[in-house]
Amino acid sequence: MKAQVLKRIAKVEERPLEYCEIPTPEPRSKEVLIKVSVCGICRTELDEIEGRVVPKLPVILGHEVVGRVVKLGPEATKYDVGDRVGVAWIYWACGECYHCRKGNENLCDRFMGTGCDADGGYAEYMVVSEDFAYPIPEVFDDTQAAPLLCAGAIGYRALRLTGMQDGDVIGLYGYGASAHIVHQVVKYLYPHAKVYVFTKRRGDKPSKLAEKLGADWVGMTGDTPPQKLNCAIDTTPAGIVVKEALRNLEKGGRLVINAIRKEVPIPELDYAEHLWLEKEVKSVANITRKDVREFLQLAAEIPIKPEVTLFRLEEANEALIALKHGKYRGAGVLKIR
Numbered sequence: 001m002k003a004q005v006l007k008r009i010a011k012v013e014e015r016p017l018e019y020c021e022i023p024t025p026e027p028r029s030k031e032v033l034i035k036v037s038v039c040g041i042c043r044t045e046l047d048e049i050e051g052r053v054v055p056k057l058p059v060i061l062g063h064e065v066v067g068r069v070v071k072l073g074p075e076a077t078k079y080d081v082g083d084r085v086g087v088a089w090i091y092w093a094c095g096e097c098y099h100c101r102k103g104n105e106n107l108c109d110r111f112m113g114t115g116c117d118a119d120g121g122y123a124e125y126m127v128v129s130e131d132f133a134y135p136i137p138e139v140f141d142d143t144q145a146a147p148l149l150c151a152g153a154i155g156y157r158a159l160r161l162t163g164m165q166d167g168d169v170i171g172l173y174g175y176g177a178s179a180h181i182v183h184q185v186v187k188y189l190y191p192h193a194k195v196y197v198f199t200k201r202r203g204d205k206p207s208k209l210a211e212k213l214g215a216d217w218v219g220m221t222g223d224t225p226p227q228k229l230n231c232a233i234d235t236t237p238a239g240i241v242v243k244e245a246l247r248n249l250e251k252g253g254r255l256v257i258n259a260i261r262k263e264v265p266i267p268e269l270d271y272a273e274h275l276w277l278e279k280e281v282k283s284v285a286n287i288t289r290k291d292v293r294e295f296l297q298l299a300a301e302i303p304i305k306p307e308v309t310l311f312r313l314e315e316a317n318e319a320l321i322a323l324k325h326g327k328y329r330g331a332g333v334l335k336i337r
Contacts, residue, residue, distance in 0.1 A: 003123035005318040012324055015317035016049060017061070017122070020155040025119070025127045027073035032130050034085060039121035039207065040064025040146035041311070041332035042177070043237065044089070044260050048116055049320065052261040055116040061316075062334070063089045063114035064149040065121030066142045069133075078130040084142075085133040088149040088292045091118045092132060106286035113286070122316055124336055134292055137300035139142050147306045147331035148299050151177035155233070156295040158284045159185060160259040162231035166190040171232035171248060173221060173241045175206035177331035178258060181304055182233060183213050188302045196225045198244075200236075205329040209307060211297045224248065233258055239266035242281070246274040254280040279280040308333050 001024045009014040017246035029124045039062040048054040049063060065087040069079045079085060091114040100108050101206060114120045114128070155178040162291040164170055168322040170186060172179045175197050183195055184252075196217045197210040210218045217225055221236075221244050228250035234241050234257045245255045246269065307330025319332050 001124040002313065003060050004313060005058050005060055005188065006049060006055065010049065011331045012046055012049050012317070012320050015321075017317050017320075019314055019316070024125045027071055027076065027127045030075045030130050030233050031073040031127045032069045032076055032079055032085070032133060033071035033125060033127050034065065034067040034087070034133070034337045035070045035125055036065055036067040036121050036123060036143040038066050038146045038336060039334045040150060040177070041323055041334060042150050043323065044150075045115070045320060046324055052263065053116065056118075057143065059116065060119040060121070060123045060126070061115040062121035062123070063087065063091075063116070064146045064151070064333075065114070065126060066136060066145045066149070067121075067160065067336075070125075076130045079133065084136050085144060086149045086296075087114055087126070087128050088135055089113050089154060089287050090132060090289060090292070092129060095173045100173060104288070106288045111286055121333065121336070122313065132289065134296060137296055139300045139303050143308055143310065143333050143335075144306055147177050147308065148304065150287075151331055152181040152299060152304065152306070153292045153295040154178060154258060154284060154287050155182040156185060156298070157287055157291045158182070158233050158256045161256045161282055161284065162195070162233065162254055164190060164231050167192045168230035169194045169196060169227050170230040171196045171198060171225065171245060173234040173245055174236035175199050175210050175230060176235060177306075178235050180209055180213060180330055181306060183215065183302050184212070184302060185298065187214065190266050194227070196229065196243075198223065199276065204326065206326070209329045223250075229253055232256070235259060237261075237263035239264045242266045243269060243274060246279055246281070249279050251277040252279070254282060255282060256282050258284045306331050310335050
């Protein structure tokens with residue numbers, strides 16, 4: 001099969017993914033073999049390539065995978081050949097450790113990430129346990145579904161962790177694949193809420209998308225919004241955003257950081273200005289299968305309309321460079337077939 005393989009840690013501008021021919025994997029036990037149609041592009045892949053998250057090497061990246069089951073492992077019974085399924089960031093969790101027993105499989109001591117600890121979807125085929133694959137609602141085509149499996153589902157988890165209620169003001173720092181989906185969820189679940197969007201540069205592509213989707217206010221990081229924020233979600237790689245979001249939080253507000261790593265460290269905080277009056281900071285770590293299942297159902301009900309830019313599998317390096325430098329808006333998706 002054709003695949004984009006990462007064999008070394010490097011700056012993404014060095015185009016380290018190697019487009020090559022490798023053996024097609026065989027499904028074992030309860031695994032299914034998926035013929036990949038599309039795979040979403042995620043900022044986590046930048047962290048893996050550049051070494052902020054350490055993947056197994058060599059590895060096939062990609063954890064927003066949509067395709068069809070073409071072969072079953074000897075003990076697989078959940079899906080039939082021809083079924084359309086998706087794969088998300090959670091590739092496997094043990095089900096036995098303290099965290100799994102508490103329902104927090106995203107914190108599993110042996111958690112495996114798709115496209116990080118196991119090969120993912122930047123390839124024509126991939127294997128995964130049938131227990132970690134999800135039926136895709138018919139309302140979505142393959143391209144629309146891909147961003148829902150990470151950008152959407154992890155955004156949904158982050159939104160729930162904010163504790164947001166209808167009528168609140170939420171701040172979205174960064175307006176890429178995840179935030180533009182979260183925005184649509186907020187408008188559906190909390191019709192009396194206000195959405196304030198903070199982007200890197202005034203008038204850039206993300207800010208224009210936010211305006212298109214009906215944000216109540218659009219500014220840039222460093223601006224003071226018209227009202228204090230009851231809650232906020234930070235999806236950016238910049239540490240300064242944490243300080244800025246906390247500055248703009250209302251008393252008792254919560255900032256949720258939806259990022260696996262920060263490329264630039266968080267600067268020193270002033271306790272009185274940034275944390276006092278019961279302000280909170282919470283991180284998002286990984287995702288559970290329950291998050292994915294719940295979000296796919298909600299996304300179909302709304303229905304979510306992701307903004308997508310398509311690239312060919314051969315263009316994976318260029319697509320990742322474009323992501324890093326904000327050259328497109330919404331979500332990037334690799335077309336495999």
